[in-house]
Amino acid sequence: MAQQNRFPTWMMVVAVIILIPVIVWALSLTLHIVAALSIGAILLIVFLVWLFTKLKDRVVGS
Known part of the structure; x- marks a missing residue:
């Protein structure tokens, strides 16, 4: 039996969309803005890459 995912994929995508700008903003306070954008x-x-490999495994596995 397959293990049930704790969070759905769409929830992880929304979390990253929210978190990436916050992380860049926080890094830009201490680093140069170009370095923060690069990170x-x-x-x-x-x-x-992680998302596509997860979705590929889901499609191939079914």
Whole structure:
């Protein structure tokens, strides 16, 4: 039996959409704005790769 997901995928997407600008804003207080935007972009890319692999496994697994 497959383990039930704790959070639906759409909820994780909404959370990242809310959190990425907040993280970039917080980093820009201490770092140069270009560095903060770069770190935010890297976090967004990492999340998208994770999301696509999760969705691929869901489609292939069914």
